[in-house]
Amino acid sequence: MIFHKFLMAAVCGLFLFNTIAEAAPKKILVITQSAGFRHQPVNRKGKETCQVEDVLAKIGKSSGIFTTVNSQNSIEAITRDNLKQFDGIFFYTTGMLLPDGDPREALMDFIKSGKGFVGAHSAADTFKKYQGYVSMINGSFAGHPWNAGSNNGFLNHEPTHPTVAMLGKEFMWKDEIYQYNNFDPSAVRVLFSLNMAKSKPQMPYHVPVCWVRNYGKGRVFFTNLGHNGSTWENETFQKHLIEGFKWSLKLTDGPAEPNPELQAKESIKAFALFASQKMNLDHDKLLKDMMAKSGDAKFIKLVRENGWKSKGRNMDLIKAVLAEVK
Template sequence: MPRPSSQSRILVFTRTTDYRHDSIPDGVAAFRALGAEHGFAVDATEDPAVFEEGLRGYAAVVFLSTSGDVLTPAGRTGLRAYCAAGGGFMGVHAAACTEYGWPFYGDLLGARFDHHPAFQPGTLVIEDRDHPATAHLGATWDFTDEWYEFRDSPRGRVHVIASADAASYEGGEGSDHPLVWTREHGGARVFYTALGHAAEAYTDPDFLAHLLGGLRHVMPAR
């Protein structure tokens, strides 16, 4: 897939009104470093007013460990309009813990967070080894994270890129655990990864390549 051009710009949104991850500054720094290396600019903000202004000029919007209600009514309208115009949307980790009262957002992302077991090592099964977010990996990926459980499985509504092997960690429930997926909704290209709880993730080369691949999926080809 073509590399984002030097004229591309993404918005990294990190507002929280519920649990706040200590890793957010590390995540912002990681996106800035990826932008510097791969030729796109990064604006990071916690101000919801940017959504009210129309999001013009952004090749992608990233919700990085947002939580709770983070948009104003006018901001919701702005994000919906951005999606309808073909915008790219990427959610990272607690983006699934966001805007529970807005049905459009849940449909956009594909699933809503319910709970997770303790932070611990586990294994992902890579279901799409050709996707740019996982093409650098083998058939499995050992990682340490929170192993999200969702209110219902998004499988069937999304294209699953990777799922958790629930037998590889304590507290896994059931047999189907999608954690990384893509979809199109409301006109937008969407990528979501449930990974990214800890600061250490944002210096892990495999995870950085994973984030870059997600961006390459949602950003328009140049």
């Protein structure tokens, strides 16, 4: 009887220990170094922390999901030994943060080993000359026609995904939005994009804004929102980030399989809207005719390449696509 009670107590103690261990907050390395342009939300302005660091510490504590360790010195922070203590890493950064060789590979290996990566805004304007990072985050900054003061529309392609469920199917947001070089539609699952019908300027190409992917055994979550300080104080954006961290840390699930077919249709939608307005064409008919070719890889490649190369100005490239629709 005594042994039985002892055994039950031991089992209960083990269960309690495991529950506490599982509930323990994850540890995130927060990198806000600017080796290029410095954004206001990561400017410490003589203080110990910047706005981004303060917000992340606050939402990590209030959610109980994570604690943060801050650094604006990547060479010191991103080493194989130092990374061992962390469950994930966050970037709001610019420029070439690390020298060539092992420091960069240590970062990539950290994510591939099963850790989480969360990137905001100019994380996509970082390591532009390091292909390993560009491939991991799946893009590099190529301008922002949608400036900080612009209020643009967005289409949420997967409103049931935990990382974007708080945003609704369509929404408006005031922030600076990037467009990208080196973006591979077959590598990521795009969760929301610019809605060209409700954005200015309107361009003849798809502009993804938030996406997720698996990277080795790890998970990558990127959102381009975050240029404006007001975005960081917005509770909806903070929920977006919390869920991004949870997903990247494997505390929640949501699909990460790439969705190039959806992206192809978004490319068609943006192109058809632009071309119909500029060329005075019947939008609905053009969209229907183009969508009928959405499964044609050669046609989609032409739509993407000519739309992007035109920059909304070279109408000969637009006409070349239209010639393939007839």
